[in-house]
Amino acid sequence: MQKLRILHVFRAPLxxxxxxxxxxxxGQSERGHEVGIFCDSTTGGTRGDAALxxxxxxxxxxxxxxxxxxxxHPLDAAxxxxxxxxxxxxxxxxxxxxxxxxxxxxxxxTHPALDRTTVRAYTPHGGSFNxxxxxxxxxxxxxxxxxxxxxxxxxxxxxxxxxxxFDSFVGETKALSxxxxxxxxxxxxxxxxxxxDPFDLVYIGELREAKGVDTLIDALATIRKENDLRxxxxxxxxxxxxxxxxxRARASGVWDSIxxxxxxxxxxxxxxxxxxxxxxxxxxxPYVILEAAAAGQPLVSTNxxxxxxxxxxxxxxxxxxxxxxxxxxxxxxxxxxxxxxxxRKAAAxxxxxxxxxxxxxMVDGVMAGYADARIARGLGPTR
Numbered sequence: 001m002q003k004l005r006i007l008h009v010f011r012a013p014l015x016x017x018x019x020x021x022x023x024x025x026x027g028q029s030e031r032g033h034e035v036g037i038f039c040d041s042t043t044g045g046t047r048g049d050a051a052l053x054x055x056x057x058x059x060x061x062x063x064x065x066x067x068x069x070x071x072x073h074p075l076d077a078a079x080x081x082x083x084x085x086x087x088x089x090x091x092x093x094x095x096x097x098x099x100x101x102x103x104x105x106x107x108x109x110t111h112p113a114l115d116r117t118t119v120r121a122y123t124p125h126g127g128s129f130n131x132x133x134x135x136x137x138x139x140x141x142x143x144x145x146x147x148x149x150x151x152x153x154x155x156x157x158x159x160x161x162x163x164x165x166f167d168s169f170v171g172e173t174k175a176l177s178x179x180x181x182x183x184x185x186x187x188x189x190x191x192x193x194x195x196x197d198p199f200d201l202v203y204i205g206e207l208r209e210a211k212g213v214d215t216l217i218d219a220l221a222t223i224r225k226e227n228d229l230r231x232x233x234x235x236x237x238x239x240x241x242x243x244x245x246x247x248r249a250r251a252s253g254v255w256d257s258i259x260x261x262x263x264x265x266x267x268x269x270x271x272x273x274x275x276x277x278x279x280x281x282x283x284x285x286p287y288v289i290l291e292a293a294a295a296g297q298p299l300v301s302t303n304x305x306x307x308x309x310x311x312x313x314x315x316x317x318x319x320x321x322x323x324x325x326x327x328x329x330x331x332x333x334x335x336x337x338x339x340x341x342x343x344r345k346a347a348a349x350x351x352x353x354x355x356x357x358x359x360x361x362m363v364d365g366v367m368a369g370y371a372d373a374r375i376a377r378g379l380g381p382t383r
Contacts, residue, residue: 002380004370005034007061007092009083010102011068013039013048015206016287017099017125020158020182020362022055027363029058036061036090038083039102040068047263061090068101076105084109087118093379094370095120096156100127100141107151119153119373121366123180126284126305129165130210142169149173154373156180156366159285159306176376178369181309182285183362188294189354192271199234199259200335202273204266204288205280207239212279212302214241214248218324219279219331221252226328231335233258233277236269270297275334275342280304281321293353298342300330312352314345 006028008021025035036059037052044052056063066082069075083105087095095118097106103122114120128141149170155177157163163179205211213235223229235245235258242260249255266288270276275298278289283305290310292299301307303318311318319330334342374380 003032003034004028004094005036005061005090005092006094006096006370007036007038007087007090008096008098008102009038009106010098011040011043011070013044013052016182016284018044018048018051019287020123020125021098022051023183023185023359024363024366026055026058027359028367029060031363031367034060036086036092037063038086038105039063039065041065042067061092070101080105080108084111087111087114091117093118093374096366097122099123099125103127104144104148107148117379119370119377119379120151121154121156121369121373122148122152123156123158124162124166124284125158126162126282129162129169130282130284130305133169138169146170149175153377154178154369156369158182159309161306161309162284176369176372178365178372180362180365180369181357182287182290183357183359184287184290184294184353185359188267188291189350190295192267192295192297194271198271199273200231200275201233201331202236202269202276203233203279204236204269204276204292205278205286207235207237207242207245207260209241210280210282211239212281212321213245215281215322215324215327216277216279217245217248217252217254217258219328220254220257222324222328223332224254224257227332229332230257231331234269234272235260237263266291267295270295274298275300275331277327277331278302278307279321279327280307283307285309290353290357293346293349294357296343296346296350298334298346299349300327300334302327310353310357311349312356314349314352317345 029035052063064086066079068079095106097103131138152175157179160179249258276292278301280302285306301318302321304321308315319326
């Protein structure tokens with residue numbers, strides 16, 4: 001096996017994208033490759049800093065952080081220049097961009113050796129492909145994606161959903177494309193230990209409009225009004241819409257049944273609720289659902305993005321997004337279902353996820369994508 005030098009480029013060291021990069025980078029390092037990370041220095045907070053510090057000893061090419069903005073900005077030129085400098089110093093065999101910003105930087109970097117000896121990989125993680133079709137932002141970003149596709153050797157889509165969006169709005173390219181699903185660790189398939197009096201429901205995720213927490217609050221209000229039933233909800237997370245959601249809970253008359261708490265380790269949060277609710281209006285292939293399914297947590301979820309790929313043969317359990325009445329009915333069905341039936345469904349989904357969404361399979365898929373791209377470029381196979 002040829003040892004590769006691999007540089008991962010992305011913006012924010014937080015969320016599912018960050019977890020994906022950390023897991024892939026660690027897996028590649030364990031296989032003997034020299035790996036590095038290039039990311040933003042202004043986001044991630046103490047949790048991101050700690051995660052990078054923990055990973056750094058395993059990264060032969062180190063961790064390089066520079067300021068990056070979420071949206072396009074004139075200062076992006078400075079970040080691309082720094083990445084180009086880093087490329088010249090480390091000469092990676094693979095430049096792997098993640099997310100819209102990381103993908104743009106990895107493909108905009110220019111160096112005499114880049115087009116001769118380096119393959120450029122791109123994993124969108126939703127990003128610009130989650131903009132609503134027909135909007136000005138969507139048209140602009142798809143135009144950029146079309147241009148940058150010409151400087152891409154291999155697309156490593158984390159879901160069939162995002163690949164479908166790419167095919168619809170960018171179209172055919174000369175680049176290779178593969179679907180490499182996110183994967184999780186074996187330890188995450190261990191059963192949960194629950195406290196004696198858990199909440200009826202738990203939500204885990206960002207507090208922003210796209211996550212559908214407003215729909216969940218309205219569903220709880222509907223259940224209380226129409227069924228005289230007070231269901232308790234643990235809402236774990238933070239985000240730009242936190243104040244708005246709290247105000248909505250007060251106005252809807254369900255403030256007394258919702259506990260808003262900051263982010264915490266996911267298995268701890270999962271164990272505190274009988275049923276997890278994912279009311280999202282937009283997703284790619286969310287880790288939080290993989291982690292919940294692996295832990296055997298009963299789930300109520302909307303049918304958006306790549307979620308149906310996680311549910312596989314059980315996708316008929318999913319419901320459309322943005323409908324409080326439908327979500328209320330599904331929640332009622334779940335909480336009234338006998339515990340044995342709930343656990344049987346959860347166990348079946350756990351088995352399906354274990355078969356197809358493991359870290360070893362994810363790292364294998366990424367490395368196979370690199371190898372195919374190198375063969376296509378005449379640079380020789382690697383695994």
